[in-house]
Amino acid sequence: MRTVTFAFTGKGGVGKTSLSAALIRLLSERYPDKRILAVDADPAIGLATALDMKPPMTLDDVRLRIAASIDKGETADAIDLLSEAKFHLLDCIAERSNLSFLAIGRPEAAGCYCKVNAYLKQVLETISGNFDYVVIDGEAGIEQINRRVMENITYLVLVSDGSRKGIQVVSAIHHVAVNLVKWEKAGVIFNRIRSGFDPPATQEIPPVLAVIGDDDAQAQNDMQGQSVFSLPDDAPVLRGAAQALDALLQENGS
Amino acid sequence: MKLFHDVLQQMRALLPEQPALSAAYRSDLCAESGDKNAILFRSDTAYELGGSGKPGVSSVLFGEIDASQDEVLVYGKDLCELTQDTAFAHLTIVQLKEHSEEDLRYEQLKEIGFRLFQLYPEGYHIRVSPSAGREQVRVAKSALQGAFPLSFINIGCSLIRLLREHEDVARVQTVFITGENVDYAALAALARKAKSITEAVQHTLQFGELDCASCKMKPICDEVEGLRELHMKKEKEKQNHGA
Ligand SMILES: Nc1ncnc2c1ncn2[C@@H]1O[C@H](COP(=O)(O)OP(=O)(O)O)[C@@H](O)[C@H]1O
Numbered sequence: 001m002r003t004v005t006f007a008f009t010g011k012g013g014v015g016k017t018s019l020s021a022a023l024i025r026l027l028s029e030r031y032p033d034k035r036i037l038a039v040d041a042d043p044a045i046g047l048a049t050a051l052d053m054k055p056p057m058t059l060d061d062v063r064l065r066i067a068a069s070i071d072k073g074e075t076a077d078a079i080d081l082l083s084e085a086k087f088h089l090l091d092c093i094a095e096r097s098n099l100s101f102l103a104i105g106r107p108e109a110a111g112c113y114c115k116v117n118a119y120l121k122q123v124l125e126t127i128s129g130n131f132d133y134v135v136i137d138g139e140a141g142i143e144q145i146n147r148r149v150m151e152n153i154t155y156l157v158l159v160s161d162g163s164r165k166g167i168q169v170v171s172a173i174h175h176v177a178v179n180l181v182k183w184e185k186a187g188v189i190f191n192r193i194r195s196g197f198d199p200p201a202t203q204e205i206p207p208v209l210a211v212i213g214d215d216d217a218q219a220q221n222d223m224q225g226q227s228v229f230s231l232p233d234d235a236p237v238l239r240g241a242a243q244a245l246d247a248l249l250q251e252n253g254s
Numbered sequence: 255m256k257l258f259h260d261v262l263q264q265m266r267a268l269l270p271e272q273p274a275l276s277a278a279y280r281s282d283l284c285a286e287s288g289d290k291n292a293i294l295f296r297s298d299t300a301y302e303l304g305g306s307g308k309p310g311v312s313s314v315l316f317g318e319i320d321a322s323q324d325e326v327l328v329y330g331k332d333l334c335e336l337t338q339d340t341a342f343a344h345l346t347i348v349q350l351k352e353h354s355e356e357d358l359r360y361e362q363l364k365e366i367g368f369r370l371f372q373l374y375p376e377g378y379h380i381r382v383s384p385s386a387g388r389e390q391v392r393v394a395k396s397a398l399q400g401a402f403p404l405s406f407i408n409i410g411c412s413l414i415r416l417l418r419e420h421e422d423v424a425r426v427q428t429v430f431i432t433g434e435n436v437d438y439a440a441l442a443a444l445a446r447k448a449k450s451i452t453e454a455v456q457h458t459l460q461f462g463e464l465d466c467a468s469c470k471m472k473p474i475c476d477e478v479e480g481l482r483e484l485h486m487k488k489e490k491e492k493q494n495h496g497a
């Protein structure tokens with residue numbers, strides 16, 4: 001079985017979580033017989049609410065528990081610790097029909113997510129093979145690219161709003177990613193775009209997959225704490241995600 | 255090993271007189287191996303041994319086995335008779351070869367204990383928390399179907415094979431316990447004690463601390479006959495060796 005991995009990244013607040021959730025819903029509805037893993041890799045969390053799924057533990061909880069047992073000086077060998085981590089891994093995975101969800105959680109040590117990122121990388125390497133699709137809602141910025149948490153991805157999805165800053169971030173991430181990670185196809189989704197916007201035609205960013213306008217249903221849904229599954233089928237965010245998915249899955253595109 | 259003698263006896267006393275099922279090891283009874291990274295999803299799971307917060311006691315002990323062959327014992331229902339999450343215990347008794355016991359090394363007990371983590375039978379997803387002495391198992395719906403549904407006998411034989419591949423292992427008895435009629439809390443307490451004996455042996459062999467007053471293993475050495483003797487014997491050997 002080949003695992004197809006989508007990784008979402010971009011500036012904070014541009015719609016990574018909303019679009020990851022939309023894509024996850026589309027995949028789970030289009031392919032009821034396929035297994036999908038949704039990964040909240042953003043310490044700002046949010047995908048859990050967007051999907052209405054909450055596992056009993058996060059990866060950071062597991063990491064802390066194991067670090068604590070080392071600190072207490074308990075006689076634990078590396079193999080014991082691995083077994084311990086493997087024991088709790090299933091507690092980190094919430095399941096609903098063909099969809100599984102896991103989250104890195106919210107590491108307390110301000111600013112340093114390197115340890116949990118390293119752990120996430122290892123977990124993804126071991127469990128990805130169980131799934132047909134993996135969708136990663138990434139952290140804003142380039143940290144996870146730098147640390148190669150998403151080293152082997154099929155589709156790199158960069159999300160930006162219409163702002164100069166958003167596009168700069170997308171271009172910077174793309175630039176770093178070219179040298180550090182492997183992917184088959186990359187593209188940009190422009191989200192929350194006002195009329196009159198012209199996507200920049202430059203070599204600096206990969207092809208545009210979709211342009212999505214203001215989505216009232218999405219904004220409302222979010223405000224009421226509802227999941228992506230209660231969005232109407234024709235919500236712009238869902239339609240845009242579908243367009244992006246089709247563009248990515250199309251053979252021979254670049 | 256004499257050290258575990260009392261614990262083992264107390265554990266056995268907690269079990270019914272006769273097992274519901276028993277089988278001598280046979281290689282053709284071993285379960286099929288699965289993928290070590292495979293996740294058994296909830297939707298594919300029939301039930302979980304030790305699931306829903308029920309007891310799931312796990313223990314590996316080193317002791318004497320009064321049987322002429324490697325064997326699997328089952329107390330309570332076998333896998334195909336179970337339908338829902340159930341209390342569970344899994345005890346494995348390993349008898350070391352005589353010469354191995356005489357010149358016991360720190361790594362041996364560890365290596366042997368770790369073999370339980372290397373068991374990946376198809377449709378039987380084991381997870382072990384060494385710190386909690388806990389073993390939980392998801393059993394696949396698919397494993398219980400067909401003409402030959404999976405049995406504890408198959409799992410036990412796989413484990414025996416894995417353990418017997420270790421050069422220091424002379425004999426193995428592995429015991430699966432399910433159902434509500436067993437005092438799991440008492441079993442868990444004994445499993446913790448067994449673990450602390452193992453740790454004390456390892457500590458002794460690894461660090462060879464001489465000052466009992468300051469050693470954190472003192473309480474267990476005070477309690478378990480033979481631990482201190484083992485320690486002193488090892489020390490003496492070391493000194494003789496050094497001289
Ligand atoms: N097309 C859109 N129209 C209106 N609001 C949107 C749109 N896309 C996202 N939002 C809202 O913008 C906010 C930030 O989106 P989010 O997906 O959390 O961004 P990120 O994950 O990149 O930080 C959320 O409140 C979300 O509901």
Ligand SMILES: [Mg+2]
Nearest residue numbers: 016017042046
């Ligand atoms: Mg987000």
